[in-house]
Amino acid sequence: MIVVQTFFGRVVALIFCVAWCFACNTHHLEQQPDSNYRDWEGPRGIDVPSDVASGEAEDSSTPVEPSHQSQNDTGESSQNEESNEQEVGTETPMQEPESSEEAEESEEEPEPEADEPTEWRTRLVLLDGYDSILYTSHDDGQTWSYWGATPLEGPTKSAMITTEDGAYLLTDTQGAVLFSYNAGQSWFSPTTAPWGSDAPNGTSCHHVNLVLGQDGAVYATSTHSQRDGILYRSDDDGANWTQVGTWPHQTGLMHALEVTLEGVIFVAHTPYEGAQVFRSLDGGETFEQVSSYNDSTFGGVALITSDSAGTLYAIGNPESTLYRSFDDGDSWESAAKWDDPRSIASLAITPDDTLVAVSVKGPTLTSTDLGTSLEVVGDWGTVADRDIICCSGWTSLMTEQVPVQD
Secondary structure (H helix, E strand, O other): OHHHHHHHHHHHHHHHHHHHHHHHHHHHHHHOOOOOOOOOOOOOOOOOOHHHHOOOOOOOOOOOOOOHHHHHHHHHHHHHHHHHHHHHOOOOOOOOOOOHHHHHHHHHOOOOOOOOOOOEEEEEEEEEOOOOEEEEEOOOOOOOEEEEEOOOOOOOOEEEEEOOOOOEEEEEOOOEEEEEOOOOOOOEEEEEOHHHOOOHHHOOOOEEEEEEOOOOOEEEEEEEOOEEEEEEEEOOOOOOOEEEEEEOOOOOOOEEEEEOOOOOEEEEEOHHHOOEEEEEOOOOOOOEEEEEOOOOOOOOOOEEEEOOOOOEEEEOOOOOEEEEEOOOOOOOEEEEEOOOOOOEEEEEEOOOOOEEEEEOOOEEEEEOOOOOOOEEEEEHHHHOOOOOOOOOOOEEEEEEEEEOOO
């Protein structure tokens, strides 16, 4: 009689465990996401490499939650181990099933959320396109650190931004498209860009720019001496590109692109060519020339950026006079001037509206008074592994917000 009861008890326990595991697995299947992307997605429309998706290539600068798939696999494995232990262990008493009220309460209990950073700081990231090296600063350019090399084959005219999801997006005039999910420590290239062959006879463009819009779209401009300038837009972080419009300027020199917080798009050209400023109020479908920021006709570099109030800043080197506009580019006035033969190569605005200017030879300048004055605060050349000979237009400066501990 005792043997029969023991056997019957094991059968009941086994049936209960199997039913419980089936219910749990069914719940996980219902919660399975539509893709294998992580909670923090990379470029939309691009498959994440296995080493990136698993977190093997990531560092502390970009904390990422594990992929949904790995969470499910781990959860199912632990459930199977529990069921096996209950099947084998004869001395383990059978657990009473939870009541419906207890089950509802357990399901309603919120899962603990990961600690969010409470303090943030601005990180400047400078790409030296001459040798494809990244440098960083966490104090608005006062001090710099060597950050690492990129896969680009320098010297090359390149551009880099941070996408809406926090990935680094890097390109050059040859149409290379590179992504990094760990702040530039590793890269992968799943696609190419149209500006690598959008010039006559399928050749590459002469200059390219990238800007992230407030709507999350990535905008790119491509210029060539034998065709008008082209504006592209990507709504999936750079995975695919669509030509939006053109503006009537043919040039082999560099140009500058800016998209303000209000979504107004500006393209600026060099003083050698008249320092023309083109503006689009319809997302880049049409452009009109509204002004010239500099009438000196001296300078083969064009840079333009804007702050949170919509003030535009432009400079054409090697003259290195900063100009600003308070009326969406309709008129311009001269502001600070840097009396130094080392040209300004890149401009950027930090979240607190500090204007940062980087020279091709290393000095870093900042302005906190709307460009009225420029102060030399640091020198990125002090951490370069060579005597800097970078050319204007071959650098790209961007800002990003990172936790204080990074």
